[in-house]
Amino acid sequence: MGGSVSADTPAAGRRLLVEVPLLAGLPEERLRALWAASAQRTSPAGQVLAAAGEPAGYLPLLLRGSVAATGTTPSGRVVRFGQWAGPCALDKIAVIDGRGHTATFTALTPCTVRRLRRDRFLALVEDAAPDTAPVRGHVLRVLAGQARRQQERFMATATGSAEARLAAWLLEEAATAAGGRVPLPGTQQDLGDLLGVTRVTVNRALARLRRDGLIEVGPRSVTVLAPELLGRRAAG
Numbered sequence: 643m644g645g646s647v648s649a650d651t652p653a654a655g656r657r658l659l660v661e662v663p664l665l666a667g668l669p670e671e672r673l674r675a676l677w678a679a680s681a682q683r684t685s686p687a688g689q690v691l692a693a694a695g696e697p698a699g700y701l702p703l704l705l706r707g708s709v710a711a712t713g714t715t716p717s718g719r720v721v722r723f724g725q726w727a728g729p730c731a732l733d734k735i736a737v738i739d740g741r742g743h744t745a746t747f748t749a750l751t752p753c754t755v756r757r758l759r760r761d762r763f764l765a766l767v768e769d770a771a772p773d774t775a776p777v778r779g780h781v782l783r784v785l786a787g788q789a790r791r792q793q794e795r796f797m798a799t800a801t802g803s804a805e806a807r808l809a810a811w812l813l814e815e816a817a818t819a820a821g822g823r824v825p826l827p828g829t830q831q832d833l834g835d836l837l838g839v840t841r842v843t844v845n846r847a848l849a850r851l852r853r854d855g856l857i858e859v860g861p862r863s864v865t866v867l868a869p870e871l872l873g874r875r876a877a878g
Contacts, residue, residue: 658705659756661729665703676766680758691732691747691755698736698743700757704728707753710827711745712835722835725750725827737763750828802876805847807837809876812857812866822866851875 659665659673668676680703685691691702694713708727712720723745726732736743737760802810815824827833830848831841839847848864851857856872858865866872 658729659703662703662705662731663729664731664734672766676758676762677756679762680756682754682756685749685753685755687749687751689749689753691749691753692743694744694746695742698733698740699760701734701737701760701763702732702747703756703758704730704732705754705756707749707751709747709753710750710832711747713745720835721838722827722832724836728753804837804839804843805850806876807839808833808844808847809851809856809872811837812864813869813872813876816866816869822869823860824864824866826862826864 659676660668665673665676680700682705685707691709692698704726706728708725709732710725711723711733713723714720732747733743733745740760812824816822819825827836829841830844834841834844837844848857848859851872852859854871856866856868856875858867
């Protein structure tokens, strides 16, 4: 990761740490210790925050901005796994198993990232102190939920039609989007890479859903108008 040191105050940064789901429930003194054991950087849009396969010596805590995760197949095709917006922790599995980053994480917008040393994160998870017992359970629940969502997305991508995949993705994203307005992950080609289909196929699927009144398509977003009917399309 690169970039310049952010001008955020420690107090403001710690407030953002509280909002990182993985760190939810930590007492103030623990957050202060994590802040002291980490370094903060800002990165412009387009900068690689972590490359697939490189040692995961730090847990990237995305405080502000959004990033995309991609990988490259043996044939050279770039596959987009998803995108995340801060505050959140990135690539927790790579930090835990020590086998290198699972994907290449690239800033979609200007980002503020706090890098927590791997040994400090593992010490927090493995600490037997009473106030960290909830942390271990929480980390396991977060990882289990992430693995389940990835498995469900894989099954939808492998078996569903392009329209069903798109509908399922829109519903998943709309669940946490204000007013059902889902930001698009870059271009329609980026969305196609995420769903495992071509840009043309994405364009046609969006056009069908819009024609049927299920969604409204804007320049950089899609608004879900009829979630129940969209759910039927997702179910095929």
